[in-house]
Amino acid sequence: MRPLELFKGSFGSEPQPLPPYETLILQSRRALSPLLTGEHDTPLAGEGLEFLEIDDYTPGDDVRRINWRASARSAHPVVNRFARRRRLEVWLVYLAGGGMLCGDPISKHRVASTLLVALSDAAHRMGDTPRVLLYRKGAESFLADASRYAPRRLYEQLSTLVLEGHHAPIQGAVEWLQNRLRRRSLIVLVGDFFEPMDLSPLAARHELLALQVRTPEEIDPVDSGLYRDPASRRESRLALDPLRRQRYKKALQNLDRDNRVHLDSLGIPQGRFLTDEDPFPALAALLGARR
Amino acid sequence: MxxxxxxxxxxxxxxxxxxxxxxxxxxxxxxxxxxxxxxxxxxxxxxxxxxxxxxxxxxxxxxxxxxxxxxxxxxxxxxxxSVQKSVIQGREIALLLDASNSMSDEKRFDEARKILADFIRSRKSDRLALEVFGDRAALASAATADHEALLRLLDALRPGVVGGRETALYEALFRTPELFEKEYRGPKVAILLTDGIDTAGSVPLKAALLRLHRHGVRVYAIGIGEDYRTETLRRVAEETGGRFFAATRPKDLKEIYHRIDTLERSPLQSRRQLxxxxxxxxxxxxxxxxxxxxxxxxxxxxxxxxxxxxxxxxxxxxxxxxxxxxxDETPPSKAALMILLDLSRSMHSHDLPPDRLHWSIERLKRLLQKLPSAPIGLLGFSGESYLIAPPSANRETLEWTLDHLPLDQRLAPGSDPLEAIRSGIEMLGPWSRRNLLLISDGGNAPLLRSALPLLHESNTTLFAYPAATPRGAPVPAEGGGYLQDASGAVVISRLNPSIIELARQSGGFAPSDPTDVGAFERLASSLGQALKSAAHPERNASELAxxxxxxxxxxxxxxxxxxxxxxxxxxxxxxx
Structure with a gap:
């Protein structure tokens, strides 16, 4: 024991190391390849302009696609379907706040990084050039790499990204994207979404995908003790009895419900990824459903 | 700091x-x-x-x-x-009590003592001194604020305690100014209580009055019974600015004391003490x-x-x-010490510089500085024992008393440590842990056999400080030269080793050699241990430090x- 350690300065939390790049890519391709091979259209491509067919309206269809004339003739609502051919600009947006450091033994940052690298790799393999925004308030990083090494560079960026002490409010990212995006794009948002969100300004012009990353403890905290917010670096000693836990869970459920209703109203697909689960099956399911 | x-x-x-x-x-x-x-x-x-x-x-x-x-x-x-302390700032009053044998008639002494005790209790803010006189005048207690100690002393007094055949009234008056502290600047009041006329003749009345007048002592004279000379007491009172009261019956005394109490009411010059x-x-x-x-x-x-x-x-x-x-919640001290100081003729021998008595007094003063605050009294003895200061935690009074010891007084011949030990034990009655410190050359009596049971029975520990050398020295005679025995040979007074043996067997400590500095320190340490539980509750910051x-x-x-x-x-x- 070294007594002088007593007086060392406090240290910040470093992101937990990501799995080796090759391992990550291998796992990613194994999970997502069935979606990317054969005659399938790209799951990341947007809806095209070429008319394909008229189909019965199903709840969730964009009301702007309703073919009113045909609906009047057939006496039930029908919608126009278009071929998914048009290539959209793909944006991977990571809300890289300090809160993403949470999770033991696997952090939310590690899961989010896995998702981002996998999506980047998938996009490159389909011939797209995804743009990446690592959003931290006041310290945004924008990557636009068309080379085949782009996923590796993203991996390296994520490996050394400092999250401690940074906030990443979702509305800040929305504003940033609104000011910069000119072309219709597909925006994949990755974050923990612990705040009310309003994505309608983006959803009016762009297609969105929301990937929510959480730890099980954040959903159901169990222990009393010293808690710390890595974004503000503030600590609080909390005594969590069943009543307080219930109160927290209720508040979180209300927030998630409001966000889910909001995303559903905008037709934004959403997926939840827990740190104690393998993210690839959930990602494959989300992308497969979108095709 | x-x-x-x-x-x-x-x-x-x-x-x-x-x-x-x-x-x-x-x-x-x-x-x-x-x-x-x-x-x-x-x-x-x-x-x-x-x-x-x-x-x-x-x-x-x-x-x-x-x-x-x-x-x-x-x-x-x-x-x-901050506590209200009015005692130090109050007056000093000397009480002169006639202790001749005649005071035992009609229980005069008991009555006087009882009413004097009431008077002492009523003068809470004053420092009181007590002098008793019979064949001679003797200081019983120097001015002290420790009234409890004074009351204990009063209780121990008996008619004839300083010789009861004569009444050294004028000598008592003459010595009265010595009862007040030198630094004291307030009104000096003496209350004389006697039932007789001066028969000792050791001091003329005129000299006594002159001295009282010079020191500004106001005397309230109280005559008890019928044998006293009214004119003399009235003269003493009037010439000193006091008053004369006649107490034909014992119960008159109470009223007289009450009147004096009213006349000499102390202004409550209370001082805040921290x-x-x-x-x-x-x-x-x-x-x-x-x-x-x-x-x-x-x-x-x-x-x-x-x-x-x-x-x-x-x-x-x-x-x-x-x-x-x-x-203040600390229980009162359980341990006390009575110092038995040999005042006999042999203490004037010069084998310790300048003589045994002054050597002893000087050592005693040094010893007092090393002891914790605890009740300590002083008893002088020669052939008889004289209580000089009752046990009190007031160290100042004891030190003052040591500085004013009546060394020129005629004392009973001989040296009787056994009698002193007996008196010391009696004076330490109220305390459960009794300690005696015998400072003496030991006299000639074989002490061990007679004193040890006395000490054991009373649960008293004896410490001794030998005030003589084994080689000894001749004893100066009163009229010059040295004391001689019947055959004309010069008497050599030597240390009686039985006092050392007695102290050690009683559980106390006694150095073998009075000049051994280390042994003196050990004596101080042993006494300190014996009095340790008696630490006084009021201590100043430096003592605390x-x-x-x-x-x-x-x-x-x-x-x-x-x-x-x-x-x-x-x-x-x-x-x-």
Missing amino acids: SLSLLNGNWPVGFTYPWVLLLWLLYPLCLRFCRRQETVRNFGNLAMLKNSAGRRIDPVPWLGGLALLLILTSLAGPYGIR VHLPLQRYTLFGAAFALLLLLWFERNAPKGRWILLLSFLSIGASLATAPAPRG ENFLAPWRALGLAAAFLLLAALFRFPVKEMR
């Missing part, structure tokens, strides 16, 4: 205030030290805090409080209480309680039991090494434990 906050009306002070500065390390450590406790990173802390309710984290506050209380204890806190009371134990108990609360909140922390143990060891070490604070555990010792001990506890508490910060 001592810091008292009294100037700002704060009733506390610190013996070592610099220790409190160490507390500043605590906020620094809170900021910079690592903790072993697991800190959970939580992304949604704001919502969790809102759900958990707003609560102040008590742990750092309790830790700070516990540390502050421990450091406060080490800083030597003492309370400063009493210092140690508060260390209270702050340590506070620290222990704060630590207990802290550990309750930290009960889930790793190695919490070790922290608990080490923290309490730290408190325990401080408690064990700290002196017990003594306040001496008695408080030096903070660097306790601090080292406590800090060692706390550092160990801190190493358990702060080595690694675990992040999740």
Whole structure:
């Protein structure tokens, strides 16, 4: 024991190391390849302009696609379907706040990084050039790499990204994207979404995908003790009895419900990824459903 | 260094205030030290805090409080209480009591003593001196504010205590000015109580009156019975500015004392005296309680039991090494010491410089400075015993008495330590732990066989300081030359080793050689131990500073434990 350690300065939390790049890519391709091979259209491509067919309206269809004339003739609502051919600009947006450091033994940052690298790799393999925004308030990083090494560079960026002490409010990212995006794009948002969100300004012009990353403890905290917010670096000693836990869970459920209703109203697909689960099956399911 | 906050009306002070500065390390450590406790990173802390309710984290506050209380204890806190002390500023009154045999008629002496006791009790703010006279005038007690001691002394007096055949009335008046302290500047009042006329003739009345007049002593003369000379007592009273009262019946005395009490009412010149009371134990108990609360909140922390143990060891070490604070609630002293000082002729021998008696007095003064505050009395003896000062914690009075010992007085011939031991034991009656210090050449009597059972029966410990050398010296005679025996040979007075043997067998200590400095220190140490439980509740700040555990010792001990506890508490910060 070294007594002088007593007086060392406090240290910040470093992101937990990501799995080796090759391992990550291998796992990613194994999970997502069935979606990317054969005659399938790209799951990341947007809806095209070429008319394909008229189909019965199903709840969730964009009301702007309703073919009113045909609906009047057939006496039930029908919608126009278009071929998914048009290539959209793909944006991977990571809300890289300090809160993403949470999770033991696997952090939310590690899961989010896995998702981002996998999506980047998938996009490159389909011939797209995804743009990446690592959003931290006041310290945004924008990557636009068309080379085949782009996923590796993203991996390296994520490996050394400092999250401690940074906030990443979702509305800040929305504003940033609104000011910069000119072309219709597909925006994949990755974050923990612990705040009310309003994505309608983006959803009016762009297609969105929301990937929510959480730890099980954040959903159901169990222990009393010293808690710390890595974004503000503030600590609080909390005594969590069943009543307080219930109160927290209720508040979180209300927030998630409001966000889910909001995303559903905008037709934004959403997926939840827990740190104690393998993210690839959930990602494959989300992308497969979108095709 | 001592810091008292009294100037700002704060009733506390610190013996070592610099220790409190160490507390500043605590906020620094809170900021910079690592903790072993697991800190959970939580992304949604704001919502969790809102759900958990707003609560102040008590742990750092309790830790700070516990540390502050421990450091406060080490800083030597003492309370400063201002108490009303009017005794010192009151008057000095000399009581001259006729103790000749005639006072035993019609129980005059008992009645006088009883009413005198009431008078003493009613003069709470005065310093009272007592002189008794019979064949000669003898100082019974120098001016003292310790009225309880004076009452005990009065209770021990009997008619004839200083020879009862004669009445040395004028000698008593002549010696009255000596009863007042030299520094005393207030009105000097003497109350003379007698039932006879001066028969000793040792001092002329005129000389006595002249001396009283010169020293401004006002005499209230009370004649008891019918044998006294009214004119003489009236003259004494009037020439000194006092009054004469005739008490034909004992019950008149009460009224007379009441009138004197009214005439000589002391202006209550009370003075605020500051009493210092140690508060260390209270702050340590506070620290222990704060630590207990802290550990309750930290009960889930790793190695919490070790922290608990080490923290309490730290408190325990401080408690064990700290002196017990003594306040007014401290029970009164159980131990007392009576000094038996040999005043016989042989104490004028010159084998110790300048002679045995002055050597003894000088050593006694040094010894008094080394002893803790406890009731100490002084009894002189030769062939008879004379109580010079009753046991009292008032050290000033005793030192004054030693400076004013009536060395030129005619004392009964011979030296009887056994009688002195018996009287000493009697005077220490109220105390459960009796100690005698015999300062004598030992006389010639074989003491051991007769005195040892006496000491054992009364549960008294005898200490002895031999005031003679084994080689001895001739005894100066009163009229010049040296004492000679019947055959004309010069008498050589030597140390009687039986007093040393007696002291040792009674459980006390006696140096073999009076000139051995180391042995003298051991005697002081042994006496100090014997009187240890008798420490006086009122101590000043410097005494507290001496008695408080030096903070660097306790601090080292406590800090060692706390550092160990801190190493358990702060080595690694675990992040999740």
